[in-house]
Amino acid sequence: MKSGWFFLLLFLAGWLTGAVPVKPKPKPDTIPAYRVESIPMPDNLVSETGALEFLPNGELVAGFSRGEIMIYNPQTKQWRVFAHGLHDPLGILVVSNSEILVMQRPELTRVKDTDGDGQADLYETVTDDFGISGNFHEFNYGPVKDKQGNLFIALNTASPNGGIRPEVRGKLDSTMLGKYGRQMFSLVPYRGWIMKLTPAGKLSPYASGFRSPNGLVLDGEGNLLVTDNQGDWVGTSPLYEVQEGKFYGHPAGLVWQQGRAGQNPYEIPIAELDKARVRAAVLFPHNIMANSVTQPVFDNTGGKFGPFGGQLLVGEMNQERIVRVMLERVNGTLQGACTPFLDGQGLRKGNNRLAFAPDGSLWVGQSDHGWAGDEGIQRIVFTGQPLLDIYQMNLTSTGFDLTFTQPLEAATASNPDNYKFKHYFYQYQAKYGSDQFDVQNIPVTAVKVSADRKRVSLTLGTLKPGYIYELRLGSLASSTGQVLTNKTICYTLNQLKN
Amino acid sequence: MFKYYRFLFLLLVYLVVLQAYAQPVADSVTTIHLKAIAGLQYNMVRFQVKPGARVKLILTNTDDMSHNLLITRPGAREAVVNAALKLGEQGAKLNFIPSSPQILWSIPVLSPEETKAITFTAPKVQGAYPYVCTYPGHGFIMYGAMYVSEAALPPLQNDLNIPPTRRTDNILATPGTSPENVHAAHAAKPAHPYELEAPFLYRVFMPDASPAAIAVSLPQKLSYCWDAGTCRLRYAWQGGFLDNSDSWKGKGDSYGIVLGQIFYRDKTQYPLRLNNPENIPVVAFKGYQLQDRYPEFRYTLNGTMVYELIKPKTDGTGLIRTFRIPGNRQKIWLVTDPADGVQYASTAGKWINGTLKLSARQARHFSITMTPKEGVKL
Numbered sequence: 018m019k020s021g022w023f024f025l026l027l028f029l030a031g032w033l034t035g036a037v038p039v040k041p042k043p044k045p046d047t048i049p050a051y052r053v054e055s056i057p058m059p060d061n062l063v064s065e066t067g068a069l070e071f072l073p074n075g076e077l078v079a080g081f082s083r084g085e086i087m088i089y090n091p092q093t094k095q096w097r098v099f100a101h102g103l104h105d106p107l108g109i110l111v112v113s114n115s116e117i118l119v120m121q122r123p124e125l126t127r128v129k130d131t132d133g134d135g136q137a138d139l140y141e142t143v144t145d146d147f148g149i150s151g152n153f154h155e156f157n158y159g160p161v162k163d164k165q166g167n168l169f170i171a172l173n174t175a176s177p178n179g180g181i182r183p184e185v186r187g188k189l190d191s192t193m194l195g196k197y198g199r200q201m202f203s204l205v206p207y208r209g210w211i212m213k214l215t216p217a218g219k220l221s222p223y224a225s226g227f228r229s230p231n232g233l234v235l236d237g238e239g240n241l242l243v244t245d246n247q248g249d250w251v252g253t254s255p256l257y258e259v260q261e262g263k264f265y266g267h268p269a270g271l272v273w274q275q276g277r278a279g280q281n282p283y284e285i286p287i288a289e290l291d292k293a294r295v296r297a298a299v300l301f302p303h304n305i306m307a308n309s310v311t312q313p314v315f316d317n318t319g320g321k322f323g324p325f326g327g328q329l330l331v332g333e334m335n336q337e338r339i340v341r342v343m344l345e346r347v348n349g350t351l352q353g354a355c356t357p358f359l360d361g362q363g364l365r366k367g368n369n370r371l372a373f374a375p376d377g378s379l380w381v382g383q384s385d386h387g388w389a390g391d392e393g394i395q396r397i398v399f400t401g402q403p404l405l406d407i408y409q410m411n412l413t414s415t416g417f418d419l420t421f422t423q424p425l426e427a428a429t430a431s432n433p434d435n436y437k438f439k440h441y442f443y444q445y446q447a448k449y450g451s452d453q454f455d456v457q458n459i460p461v462t463a464v465k466v467s468a469d470r471k472r473v474s475l476t477l478g479t480l481k482p483g484y485i486y487e488l489r490l491g492s493l494a495s496s497t498g499q500v501l502t503n504k505t506i507c508y509t510l511n512q513l514k515n
Numbered sequence: 516m517f518k519y520y521r522f523l524f525l526l527l528v529y530l531v532v533l534q535a536y537a538q539p540v541a542d543s544v545t546t547i548h549l550k551a552i553a554g555l556q557y558n559m560v561r562f563q564v565k566p567g568a569r570v571k572l573i574l575t576n577t578d579d580m581s582h583n584l585l586i587t588r589p590g591a592r593e594a595v596v597n598a599a600l601k602l603g604e605q606g607a608k609l610n611f612i613p614s615s616p617q618i619l620w621s622i623p624v625l626s627p628e629e630t631k632a633i634t635f636t637a638p639k640v641q642g643a644y645p646y647v648c649t650y651p652g653h654g655f656i657m658y659g660a661m662y663v664s665e666a667a668l669p670p671l672q673n674d675l676n677i678p679p680t681r682r683t684d685n686i687l688a689t690p691g692t693s694p695e696n697v698h699a700a701h702a703a704k705p706a707h708p709y710e711l712e713a714p715f716l717y718r719v720f721m722p723d724a725s726p727a728a729i730a731v732s733l734p735q736k737l738s739y740c741w742d743a744g745t746c747r748l749r750y751a752w753q754g755g756f757l758d759n760s761d762s763w764k765g766k767g768d769s770y771g772i773v774l775g776q777i778f779y780r781d782k783t784q785y786p787l788r789l790n791n792p793e794n795i796p797v798v799a800f801k802g803y804q805l806q807d808r809y810p811e812f813r814y815t816l817n818g819t820m821v822y823e824l825i826k827p828k829t830d831g832t833g834l835i836r837t838f839r840i841p842g843n844r845q846k847i848w849l850v851t852d853p854a855d856g857v858q859y860a861s862t863a864g865k866w867i868n869g870t871l872k873l874s875a876r877q878a879r880h881f882s883i884t885m886t887p888k889e890g891v892k893l
Contacts, residue, residue: 059708060708061704061705061706061707061708062707062708063706063763065765082763082765083706083707083763084718085707085708087708098708098709101707101709101711101715102715102716102717102718103718104717104718104719104720121718122718122726123718123726123727123743124727124743124800126802127802131804137805138804138805139802139804139805140802140803140804140805140810141801142743142801142802145743145800149725149726149727149744150726151720151768152768153765153766153767176553176579178553178577178578178579178766178767179553179767179768180768182720182725182726182768184723184725184726184744185725186725186726186727199579199627199628248579248580249579302604303607304603304604304606304651305603305604308652334652335651335652336651336652366652385656386765386766387553387554387555387764387765387766387767388555388765388766389555389652389653389655390652448626449579449580449581449626449627450581452607
């Protein structure tokens with residue numbers, strides 16, 4: 018409104034004086050807050066990125082599907098080979114400039130340059146104390162390291178689209194053999210589990226119920242967060258807070274659960290499984306938010322990457338997107354919201370691995386290895402331009418508080434029509450994926466804008482745990498005239514606030 | 516061996532041709548059975564029908580993901596894929612089928628194992644009519660072409676209407692190519708951003724080994740498969756090295772394909788014995804260190820660390836395996852099988868009926884030479 022009057026006056030002034038109208042300054046939102054740059058890749062590299070981290074010296078170390086570990090110097094823009102011959106490296110933990118741990122198919126391996134020639138010569142087994150059946154889907158993820166020095170890795174289940182080898186590594190438990198139908202399965206230990214490796218080198222099962230957990234991260238307090246992929250028993254892709262001994266929903270790995278030996282997990286009544294499973298902290302509605310979520314990373318750049326410090330960014334394979342996650346603890350349980358962080362803007366698909374550079378830019382490694390995606394590495398840089406977006410979505414006793422990165426224009430912000438909620442849930446079932454059930458529009462009965470116009474408190478007609486609350490925002494704008502472009506946010510409501 | 520592969524290759528080509536040229540059946544309906552398969556692809560990337568023919572198209576989803584199928588007007592594939600993406604949350608409800616005059620026929624989203632069929636009359640206008648899965652993310656690689664024409668199809672390699680990865684499929688995926696040709700092909704398009712000069716290795720799924728296998732290429736056209744799962748040399752071959760093109764596709768079970776003649780296979784329960792020639796030791800793999808790029812494997816037998824380095828004989832006629840067991844205090848036996856394809860010599864110890872007996876001191880550092888016997892089939 019204000020700016021409208023301003024332009025009218027300007028126009029009148031120009032008309033009255035006969036002067037050429039002053040060229041209006043570009044609106045702040047014409048320069049995007051984030052810029053996407055593509056990293057030049059070396060010739061003859063099939064850039065299906067499986068691992069991506071930064072060395073203490075600021076160089077990038079990346080692993081690719083044909084077993085290459087390459088190092089990139091962002092200053093000279095030169096690539097060099099560090100190691101090769103690895104089997105599908107899908108995770109790197111940096112130890113020093115000359116030493117990394119690599120999660121590959123057969124084992125977690127210490128890869129080290131011991132003679133200082135810049136190339137690894139020592140490949141030392143850190144742990145191979147888990148099974149491999151030869152099924153193509155038995156990917157391994159991680160490791161992440163906690164403050165006590167424990168490492169966590171994740172072991173993918175096997176796919177019914179593949180078989181097992183005549184010779185497997187590890188104890189073969191044939192309880193499920195021929196009985197898994199179209200579901201993922203676990204015939205060698207501990208497929209479908211998160212594993213913990215102590216500093217003393219002992220690998221032990223930590224938590225079960227995972228299908229394809231292609232993303233692990235520890236938060237500042239040492240809580241382990243893991244993503245999983247939509248499929249059988251996973252209605253839509255989730256993010257879990259993982260705690261020792263708990264079960265996260267996919268039954269296959271239960272064959273390795275103490276006390277369940279010899280029992281086909283697919284014969285356990287679904288009600289029993291449903292009761293035992295831990296609900297996801299955040300669900301990423303399929304096709305709306307993400308189809309195949311990957312690695313989560315915390316923005317610990319202290320503002321170098323923009324206004325979302327402390328929040329979680331998660332890769333997505335099928336869309337040109339990174340998803341942002343806002344978490345909060347309600348009654349001791351982690352839950353929260355997800356929203357597109359960066360859509361398009363030059364970002365490709367296949368966003369499999371994420372790592373923050375020392376300069377606060379976010380590097381994204383892409384892959385299309387067998388599934389939808391793209392190849393290469395891109396870098397996302399915060400330009401410092403102001404950005405209007407949802408900063409935080411918090412549950413209240415009557416609805417939700419939305420906090421924005423900038424003060425809002427008051428009239429649109431206080432209009433209930435600009436907040437369209439619906440809720441729905443995804444079914445826990447053996448079938449691949451899930452439809453949305455009990456989809457209902459939930460009316461917003463009251464809107465209150467805070468004095469600083471950064472927070473909007475919404476009162477909802479009903480709040481029901483076990484549902485996703487999907488919010489579509491209308492034409493909101495900042496008080497400086499910047500429009501809100503990201504308009505979808507989904508809150509996973511597990512716990513009500515008293 | 517190569518002749519056999521060549522036959523397989525020809526058979527495959529024949530089958531592909533047979534599939535591609537589906538003939539009308541007696542009731543003049545051309546029946547095409549397409550499958551959605553692992554790796555975001557249809558089993559057939561093209562088929563041909565006559566203009567105006569009645570066509571029955573059956574789609575079976577054998578993948579673990581959902582797929583649909585849309586047949587579009589010539590050249591409209593990408594536009595339709597993008598229109599489907601724009602459906603957003605409405606997509607699932609609409610089976611990711613946008614409303615567009617560019618779409619001629621469609622089969623809705625099929626869950627794994629579902630089958631659906633449609634019957635239609637092929638257009639009178641000749642051309643390549645794309646078929647595509649518009650499930651989000653799939654459409655850019657999961658497609659093929661229905662050729663409505665009477666003319667011969669373009670060679671698969673030059674067919675721009677099918678996904679690039681499938682234009683060379685039959686050549687790359689077939690183990691019919693001789694080592695020389697594979698070498699030449701690699702020289703044309705290197706597999707890595709660096710040159711690989713033997714010795715070098717791949718950790719890769721290999722036939723006749725545990726899934727934790729290591730394939731090592733040595734100079735003098737020698738190669739071997741060392742099994743990190745069972746801590747031993749499984750087999751060795753001469754000729755080419757390995758065709759990894761199947762393993763590198765990313766979806767579906769696959770092996771590296773041995774290019775050459777296997778001249779040695781370990782047929783023992785386990786070759787090394789400690790203290791007692793009857794006792795099979797408990798093994799654990801500890802990794803390897805490169806020495807002039809040759810891997811020296813490290814593993815424990817009942818807790819005792821063993822180092823093993825494998826090199827070609829100077830004249831290239833076999834392998835030399837050097838073992839180190841530092842500070843060893845146990846008697847060691849190395850057991851061989853008369854049918855394993857090689858004859859042995861050693862730098863220390865005494866051979867008794869094909870078993871090498873070493874004193875504790877001798878076993879700290881010794882080598883055995885393995886030379887292929889003539890005319891042994893493995």
